[in-house]
Amino acid sequence: MAGLRYAALTDTGKREQNEDAYFAGRMNGHHLFAVADGLGGHACGEVASRMAIEILAEAAGRELPESDPGDLLERAFQRINAAIFAYNMDNALNAGTTLSAALVAESGRCWIGTVGDSRTYIVTPASVWHTRDQTYVQDLVESGAISPAGAMLHPRKNILTQALGLSARVQVDLDLAELADGVLLVSSDGLHDHVPESVIREIVLEDDPGTACRRLIDAARDAASTDNTTVIVARA
Template identity: 80%
Template structure:
């Protein structure tokens, strides 16, 4: 576990039952902010692990250059667009279809969070009285929002992993940007190897009741207990 300027955080990534881990992550401090990110290379697409690694590397480079004196939300949008363009060109040059999801959070000293998301990796904020998370850019999320199925049914839907957006697969990408307050809560970023299998109520109980190290370990164990075979990556941060 690391502590930097009031935030304690920990990270854990597990290969699951896959041959390789296509998740990548970043957790650190730069220019007076914390930056956290989880990227999930698309399984079944060539070089998914390359795409996820490129995503977090370009994000960190962009944040290090552009965060000082600039709006964090605008920085995230620029970073996501650059990531998309670089991976898209990589695919054209190498006749590949590498892609990745990415959810990234910038947290300032006051606890304000700017969160950018493409795909179905998530950022959560849990408090003792509330839960919030980013919107999945998936086919099934559209069904939930239209009232066709419930969130519980979405976890069992056979097309739950069908994305409507991903980085690197087309020339343009739609980035979802949220501005939220940490306000004494707990921040969690995860790839879908966790939240596609473990109910939100269970996730919430784990992160609120444990320090970041213990929470990360228990989250990964819970994904395994729920028969997740996917890579699973979690970042937990709290004041």
């Protein structure tokens, strides 16, 4: 995976400012890909997302390769949560952010951490896997109350059950996956809340990372997404 090709692109959409932040790069024998989506309607969402990316990148740069990547992600997410929570207490704010981050080793093994509804995907010709959304609607899907297709149309689909910075502790979902011959995609919900999985799959499998990023942003616009949209695409 030392020759991993990747690209990233962000789009403000129809919002006044872009509250997404991202990182895509190589450090200490791993690639780090991460997307944070500052919570719309919360004060200083752009500050929270930027803090998340900066603290995560600093932790990876300092602790790799000595630390287990999964343990590193758990510690970094908790550190991010504590930092944003303290910022909120000091400034009487309620800034918050989602974050999905993947550490990819040269072997293709991926350690993935997620809070909120930004996602990491691994897409192959045979399957599409992605991280679990920490949302009210995802809980409804898992209980059988609604279908996955119905979740995209649900009026409360943007209600999070977890976010960084809004409480003293946060539950981090950790996943372990293999990239192998697949394509890795990290995205904010401006993409996957509006663009069907079948379209996402087709784009990332057909195109080089730079072209795929542009097409994904265009697909979000065509699907009437007004949100900030950020995508990172990586493949061998």
